[in-house]
Amino acid sequence: MSEDNKILEEDKMVEDEFQALLNDYLLSNHRKKVEVITKAYNLAYEAHKGSRRRSGEPYIMHPLAVARIVSKEIGLGSTSISAALLHDVVEDTDYTVEDLEMIFGERVARIVDGLTKISSGMFGANVSAQAENFRKLLLTMSNDIRVILIKIADRLHNMRTLSSMAPAKQYKITGETNYIYAPLAHRLGLFAIKTELEELCFKYEHPETFADITEKIKDTASERNTIYENFAKPVVVELDKMDIKYEMRARVKSVYSISNKMEKKKVAFNEIYDLFAVRIIFEIYPGMDEKKQCWDIYSAITDIYKLRPDRIRDWVSRPKSNGYQALHLTVMGPDGKWIEIQIRSRRMDDIAEKGFAA
Numbered sequence: 385m386s387e388d389n390k391i392l393e394e395d396k397m398v399e400d401e402f403q404a405l406l407n408d409y410l411l412s413n414h415r416k417k418v419e420v421i422t423k424a425y426n427l428a429y430e431a432h433k434g435s436r437r438r439s440g441e442p443y444i445m446h447p448l449a450v451a452r453i454v455s456k457e458i459g460l461g462s463t464s465i466s467a468a469l470l471h472d473v474v475e476d477t478d479y480t481v482e483d484l485e486m487i488f489g490e491r492v493a494r495i496v497d498g499l500t501k502i503s504s505g506m507f508g509a510n511v512s513a514q515a516e517n518f519r520k521l522l523l524t525m526s527n528d529i530r531v532i533l534i535k536i537a538d539r540l541h542n543m544r545t546l547s548s549m550a551p552a553k554q555y556k557i558t559g560e561t562n563y564i565y566a567p568l569a570h571r572l573g574l575f576a577i578k579t580e581l582e583e584l585c586f587k588y589e590h591p592e593t594f595a596d597i598t599e600k601i602k603d604t605a606s607e608r609n610t611i612y613e614n615f616a617k618p619v620v621v622e623l624d625k626m627d628i629k630y631e632m633r634a635r636v637k638s639v640y641s642i643s644n645k646m647e648k649k650k651v652a653f654n655e656i657y658d659l660f661a662v663r664i665i666f667e668i669y670p671g672m673d674e675k676k677q678c679w680d681i682y683s684a685i686t687d688i689y690k691l692r693p694d695r696i697r698d699w700v701s702r703p704k705s706n707g708y709q710a711l712h713l714t715v716m717g718p719d720g721k722w723i724e725i726q727i728r729s730r731r732m733d734d735i736a737e738k739g740f741a742a
Contacts, residue, residue: 394442398429401448408456409465417462421451424466424488431477439548446541447471453537457577459738464530467495471534474500498531499538532568539565540577543584558585573706573739579638586640597639600653608634608660615662615689615717622684628677629667636660658714661724665733675700678711678727685725689715692722700732707735 402425406418428447435443451468454460466488473479474496481500485493543561546554562585569578587594612634623630637659645656664681668674678700695714703709710728717723728736 398442398444398448401445405448405452405455408452412455412459414461420462420488421465424469427487428469428473431473431479435476437548439545449541450534450537453540454534458533458537458574460530460533463491464495464534466492467499467530468534468537470496471499471538475503495528495530495534498528499535502531502535533572536565536569536574536577540581543581546584546588554588558588561585571706573708573735575708575739576737582640583638586643593643594639597642597653601636601639604659608636611717611719611721612660612662614719615723618688619685622688623681626680626684628669630664632662632664634660634662657722658724661726663726666729668729668731674729677729681727682711682713685713685715689717691715706739709735
């Protein structure tokens with residue numbers, strides 16, 4: 385490929401990613417401030433022009449990816465998206481925090497300043513230095529939680545693209561992620577991000593075990609699908625009678641959590657009974673009590689299948705400290721296998737996935 389064609393292809397890739405960011409944002413419930421996001425993108429694009437990531441792609445692809453995580457996966461608005469686009473500008477270019485304040489105002493500049501301070505002063509080689517930085521992160525939290533949320537998004541994208549790093553760098557970054565970012569994501573209720581961070585760390589720290597369990601999950605997919613379909617048929621009949629809007633799906637547990645369970649219980653892969661969970665997400669009826677809807681679905685399921693009483697977890701009445709709400713139960717399915725079920729409303733699901741920001 386000629387140099388000109390390569391430049392044209394990269395320009396299109398960058399423009400497509402920016403358009404995808406705007407599309408994500410326009411689908412959100414936030415007030416539409418496309419102009420400020422576009423302004424932040426244009427400045428970041430010019431500031432990082434000519435810079436490349438270790439993978440070889442234009443550097444601007446990183447802040448764009450972080451901004452998309454902030455918008456789509458965490459659910460933040462234009463101020464946070466703009467700060468995400470600009471998060472490396474002060475650290476890596478000639479722009480100052482004062483410049484950003486003049487152009488974008490105090491809120492965006494303050495967030496970028498917080499992100500720059502975390503990046504420039506973080507992560508010594510010893511545990512005590514990491515503990516001190518963890519404390520600093522928590523202190524920063526009290527000023528503006530968006531700094532932490534964007535920093536978590538930044539780390540998630542770095543973990544997703546870690547393969548381009550040298551092994552020593554991979555080891556250092558996964559250590560930081562396990563020690564600081566995954567626990568922070570958990571504390572803020574960012575369940576999906578916390579799970580992915582743990583999964584990616586496990587992939588790089590224990591590649592052989594990760595590959596082995598991944599292969600076994602793949603090999604047993606057909607059996608799991610049959611178990612789920614046999615379980616779901618009578619449940620769908622009963623839920624449809626209740627005239628509620630819902631979706632039901634099976635979700636395979638993470639390789640990391642399966643490995644933890646195997647180690648904790650000292651069992652082989654084929655002895656883990658809850659490789660997947662069934663999630664039922666319902667829309668709240670206007671005027672209907674949300675908790676009652678959870679228990680109505682619970683009743684419909686336990687009228688069909690035998691309940692395991694010691695596995696009921698009522699986080700609907702008593703939410704977890706990070707805001708998580710759901711009703712968990714385990715029943716004996718028609719194939720003689722225990723099946724875990726998670727019942728939650730759409731609102732509860734948003735909180736479970738996006739945590740604090742929802």
